[in-house]
Amino acid sequence: MSAAELDEMIKALSHPVRREILHWLKQPELLFADQEHPLSFGVCAGMIARQAGLSQSTVSAHLTTLQRAGFLSSKKLGQWNFFMRNETVIQQFIARLNEQL
Amino acid sequence: MSAAELDEMIKALSHPVRREILHWLKQPELLFADQEHPLSFGVCAGMIARQAGLSQSTVSAHLTTLQRAGFLSSKKLGQWNFFMRNETVIQQFIARLNEQL
DNA sequence: TCGCTATATCGGGTTTTAGCGATATAGTGT
DNA sequence: ACACTATATCGCTAAAACCCGATATAGCGA
Numbered sequence A, B: 001m002s003a004a005e006l007d008e009m010i011k012a013l014s015h016p017v018r019r020e021i022l023h024w025l026k027q028p029e030l031l032f033a034d035q036e037h038p039l040s041f042g043v044c045a046g047m048i049a050r051q052a053g054l055s056q057s058t059v060s061a062h063l064t065t066l067q068r069a070g071f072l073s074s075k076k077l078g079q080w081n082f083f084m085r086n087e088t089v090i091q092q093f094i095a096r097l098n099e100q101l
Numbered sequence C: 001t002c003g004c005t006a007t008a009t010c011g012g013g014t015t016t017t018a019g020c021g022a023t024a025t026a027g028t029g030t
Numbered sequence D: 001a002c003a004c005t006a007t008a009t010c011g012c013t014a015a016a017a018c019c020c021g022a023t024a025t026a027g028c029g030a
Helices: A003-013 A016-024 A045-052 A056-069 A087-100 B003-013 B016-024 B045-052 B056-069 B087-100
Strands: A072-077 A080-085 B072-077 B080-085
Touching: A003 A016, A003 A056, A003 A087, A003 B003, A003 B016, A016 A045, A016 A056, A016 B003, A045 A056, A045 A080, A056 A072, A056 A080, A087 B087, B003 B016, B003 B056, B003 B087, B016 B045, B016 B056, B045 B056, B045 B080, B056 B072, B056 B080
Parallel strands: none
Antiparallel strands: A072 A080, B072 B080
């Protein structure tokens, strides 16, 4: 993980809504049990937008930010885009922060 | 550590210069060995400014941000203000991030 | 094809952040 | 008191981030 990548990751976490999204996706069954598609695919963007209470475009941008930083991966199925946490990256980030800080 | 405090801490880390400052202060003897005052007091603002290569006022603001977030503490001696890392807070922050994220 | 849904991207207005020089505050030494 | 040093704060401009509605893209179903 380069310094530039670390920078992008920390910036991605510097917005409370993005941290919330990451947190929600830790246990999707708590908040998104009503999703029509299996949660094993991830959680689709619309449900996350509804939970956040922000506009669709705003939340889409937040998801893009989290994905670009590497914290989320996405899987496109039909017209839906499902997002899930990238646990490996998250752990690497914490470890890197631990030694870098 | 409240959610608002965590937010302030992450925002404080979201600027690369502020992360560098924290890093420099981890082993002050590597970069600030020429300080006239004992490094046990911390590192004075002027030396940090010189190292950062930014204006005095800008670096002073960065130091204030880091201090408000709790990452740095300062000790005023005469006309100098010495800054040092608050290791306890830094470790608490990492731990909190680990469980929150 | 047409209409509907889900999502991404664009354009623009508002807010926040970063940087600087100038100034204020305060300590030091003469 | 005066000059000098160290640092914080102010006032400002520039850049970045945030949010929204509107539009574009693409899949789905009739």
